Amino acid sequence: MGEIFRSDLVWLDDEFDSKEEFYETIGDRLYNKGLVEKDFGQALIKREEVYPTGLKTEAYEVAIPHTDVKYVKEASISFVRFKKPISYSHMGDPEVKVNAKFAFVLGVKVPHQQVEVLSTLVALISDEKEMSKFEKIDSTEEISKELNRFFDERIDLRV
Amino acid sequence: MKTYRILVACGSGIATSTVIATRVKEVCEANGYKVNVQQVKVTEVEGIANDFDLIVASTRVPETVKTPYVFAINYLTGINKEGVDAEVLAELKKLKES
Numbered sequence: 001m002g003e004i005f006r007s008d009l010v011w012l013d014d015e016f017d018s019k020e021e022f023y024e025t026i027g028d029r030l031y032n033k034g035l036v037e038k039d040f041g042q043a044l045i046k047r048e049e050v051y052p053t054g055l056k057t058e059a060y061e062v063a064i065p066h067t068d069v070k071y072v073k074e075a076s077i078s079f080v081r082f083k084k085p086i087s088y089s090h091m092g093d094p095e096v097k098v099n100a101k102f103a104f105v106l107g108v109k110v111p112h113q114q115v116e117v118l119s120t121l122v123a124l125i126s127d128e129k130e131m132s133k134f135e136k137i138d139s140t141e142e143i144s145k146e147l148n149r150f151f152d153e154r155i156d157l158r159v
Numbered sequence: 160m161k162t163y164r165i166l167v168a169c170g171s172g173i174a175t176s177t178v179i180a181t182r183v184k185e186v187c188e189a190n191g192y193k194v195n196v197q198q199v200k201v202t203e204v205e206g207i208a209n210d211f212d213l214i215v216a217s218t219r220v221p222e223t224v225k226t227p228y229v230f231a232i233n234y235l236t237g238i239n240k241e242g243v244d245a246e247v248l249a250e251l252k253k254l255k256e257s
Contacts, residue, residue, distance in 0.1 A: 051170025051201070051218060057236045066174045091175065091217055092232030111177045111198070118178045126237025 004117055005147040008033070009076055010140040015083040020045055022086060023065065026078060026105055035074045035107055043067040044105075054088030054098030059128035061098045063088050064121070066106035075114060076107040077121070079143060081134065102134065120154045162193045163251055166208065166226070168216040172200035175217045179234050183215050186244045192251050213250050227253070 009030075016022040027041020047053075047067045054063050063086070080103040090096035104121060108114055124130055130150055137143050165183060169176040176198040187194040199207070201218050208214060208226040215229045229246045233239050 047171060053170075055236055058238055064174070066171060068171060069173055090232075091170070091235065092230070093219075106174055108173050108177075111173045115177055115181050118174055119181055122178050122235055122237065 003144075003148045004077060004151050005079065005144040006076070007140040007144040009078040010143045011078070011080045012138065012140060012143070013083040014080055016086060019048060019086055019088065022080075022082075022103070023048070026065075026080065030076070030078065030105075030107065035072070035076045037071045037073065040067065040071040040107075043071045048088075052089035052091055052094055054090045054096075054100055055125065056090060056096070056098050057126040059126055060102065060131050061085070061088075061100050062125050063098070063100040063103040064106055064125075065103060066108055069109055069111070072107045072109045074107065075109040077117070078105040078107075079103075079134075079147065080105065102131075116155045117151065120151050123154065124150055160193050161255075162195050163187070163213065163254065164211045165194050165196045166204065166211040166214045167196055167198045168201040168204050168214065168218070168220065169198075170201060170218060172198050172203070175235055179215055179217060179231050182234050182240070182244075183231075183247060186247060187251065190248055190251075192248075212254050213247070215247060 023041045023044040030036040031038050044065050044067050053065050085099035085101050088098040088100045090098050133146055167176045167180040180196045180198050184196050204220050208224045211226055214226050215231045217232050220228055227250045231243050233243045
């Protein structure tokens, strides 16, 4: 298996005025890289309205936007650090607001093949020590390296 | 031994339900329950709920659903995951004894 995170799918200190603007932008970026269908961004917007993707762990507030597999050409996870947090609704309770500082945009193609990756992502977002690194590092290469290290260590253990 | 049919649901039926389904399966099997776990979108729950013994979901399911239900968002936030494990096992225990 190749590496899960790529430095060209890491965006640092991105500034957006809304989720919609963020989703349109990320949709275009991933489409231009051949990873998703043209309407991936719109699909994220629609899905977010009905089933929000904000999460609040003990450590951080994040979003894990994703949508139907039919909009995904190739599995990927993008990492986005926002310059100013974006307001989300909580996945478990839309009444609860989440100020997402980071987003992990999931391009899920074959869910059962990505079980370990998704479980590891869940472990990561509730790990305060690990997540705090991603606030400080200012190189996309460094970030993807750290993310891959975290995933490699855990996924190897499970095999 | 009875195989318990568990329906795991989330908004898209692909990402968070995958995480939940894996955990539910592990927890049940570690406690001696044989389970068959199926993942769906939460919009599909209402139509098929009657075919399942238990529903575990990351979002709220419609109130019309009468199948026992465990709310499992904590599997994703990592806050008190063990509490959700205990709820799932308690529901299975109830089913076993009924």
